[in-house]
Amino acid sequence: MWSLVTDWWGRPDKARDIIKAAIDLDINFFDTADMYGNGKAEEILGDSVKTKRDKVIILTKIGYDFYTSPERPKQRYDIEYLNMTVKKSLKRLQTDYIDILMLHNPKLKDISNKDLLEFMKSLKSDGIARVIGVALGPTLGWENEGLKAIEVGYESLEHIFNIIELYPGMRLLKHNIGHVVRVPHSSDVLNDSKWPLRYDPKLHRRFKTQVWIDKAVERTLDLRNFALSRGLKLNELALAFVWSFENVSTVVPNITTIEELRESEKSTRVILNEDDVEYIIQYYEKNYKELNEESIKETEIYK
Numbered sequence: 001m002w003s004l005v006t007d008w009w010g011r012p013d014k015a016r017d018i019i020k021a022a023i024d025l026d027i028n029f030f031d032t033a034d035m036y037g038n039g040k041a042e043e044i045l046g047d048s049v050k051t052k053r054d055k056v057i058i059l060t061k062i063g064y065d066f067y068t069s070p071e072r073p074k075q076r077y078d079i080e081y082l083n084m085t086v087k088k089s090l091k092r093l094q095t096d097y098i099d100i101l102m103l104h105n106p107k108l109k110d111i112s113n114k115d116l117l118e119f120m121k122s123l124k125s126d127g128i129a130r131v132i133g134v135a136l137g138p139t140l141g142w143e144n145e146g147l148k149a150i151e152v153g154y155e156s157l158e159h160i161f162n163i164i165e166l167y168p169g170m171r172l173l174k175h176n177i178g179h180v181v182r183v184p185h186s187s188d189v190l191n192d193s194k195w196p197l198r199y200d201p202k203l204h205r206r207f208k209t210q211v212w213i214d215k216a217v218e219r220t221l222d223l224r225n226f227a228l229s230r231g232l233k234l235n236e237l238a239l240a241f242v243w244s245f246e247n248v249s250t251v252v253p254n255i256t257t258i259e260e261l262r263e264s265e266k267s268t269r270v271i272l273n274e275d276d277v278e279y280i281i282q283y284y285e286k287n288y289k290e291l292n293e294e295s296i297k298e299t300e301i302y303k
Contacts, residue, residue, distance in 0.1 A: 001015070001042075002033070002254075003256050004018060004256070005037030005040050006036075006037075012044050015041075016048050019044070019045065019048040021262075022261055023049070023055075025265045029059070031059045032059065032060050033061035034060060034089045035064040035066045035073050038070050038073075042060060042093050045058065050094045050095075053094075058095070058100070059100040059101075059102065061135050062082055062101065063075055063077055075105070075107075077110050077116055079116070079119050083119070090128070096128075099131065100129070100132075100156055101123060101128075101133070102133040103120070103134050105138055111152065112152065114152075120132040120154075131155050131156050133149070133155055133158065135158040135159075136157060136158065139160075139207050139295075139298035139299050139301075140165050140299065141297070142159070142299060146159060147171075147172070150172075150175050150177060155178060156178030156179070156249070157179055157180070158179075158182060159181065160183045161179075161181045161245075162242065163237075163238055163288065164284070165183075165288075165295050166281070166284055166288075169181070173247045177247075178249045179247050179248050180249055180252060181250070181251045182251075182252050182253075184239055187213070190234055190238035191234065191235040191238070192220075192233075192234045195217060198210070207298050208295075208298075212295075216291055220234070222283075223280075226280075226283070230276065235263065236266060237280075239251060239268075239270075240267050244271075
């Protein structure tokens with residue numbers, strides 16, 4: 001939902017059209033957060049699926065206070081605030097339960113906070129949340145935070161994982177919990193229909209330098225040829241690779257048009273064999289490992 005309300009602020013009908021098209025394609029998983037569009041994303045999603053609530057899975061996230069600071073929301077994890085914002089999310093979503101409720105980009109101290117964990121567990125006990133988890137971000141590289149979340153008992157993670165940025169996702173995926181993978185196209189480098197790529201403050205690649213982007217695209221040319229040799233588009237290969245890991249629960253690519261939605265849905269029918277997956281991993285070692293390490297360093301500005 002982030003890409004819908006960001007690109008189409010003030011044009012909610014476009015977002016509703018995409019949600020309807022997704023449901024028609026038997027897509028049932030919707031990822032949102034209370035701060036996306038300062039509540040607008042939850043409102044649109046709730047209104048769009050209210051007659052199909054039992055057929056969809058809703059993931060939403062809490063932890064940014066956009067009520068008192070709408071222009072620059074700040075993280076806030078005190079129990080009183082979270083209790084209030086969960087109730088507001090339920091109202092906007094027009095539901096009495098949330099399938100997956102996540103803390104939004106918490107730091108290690110928040111994940112280690114026993115009172116916060118007990119609050120999240122209480123929401124599950126009360127039937128308000130069916131699964132509790134942690135959304136890691138906003139950048140790549142929150143490995144310690146992800147491992148701590150698993151250790152203390154959170155049941156799901158949302159994190160970045162793609163062919164160019166295999167780590168820390170590969171380590172997190174060893175754990176048998178719910179995994180929601182985002183940025184599967186590595187800031188559109190793995191989607192050649194978006195080339196040439198330039199800095200865009202609305203998209204995830206705002207965290208990248210233009211040098212990184214240009215280098216990544218250049219190193220992807222042979223991978224695109226590999227995809228074509230398998231009868232696939234590059235973006236389909238990128239999604240199929242993520243699907244090939246058994247602990248991946250779902251993938252949430254950025255969708256801004258119905259055409260992109262349909263292309264992404266097609267990838268669910270692509271099955272890579274073991275040799276294909278091994279080839280891609282070896283391709284990473286030769287071409288992308290250095291770029292992956294640079295991406296992990298993005299995290300440092302937040303710590």
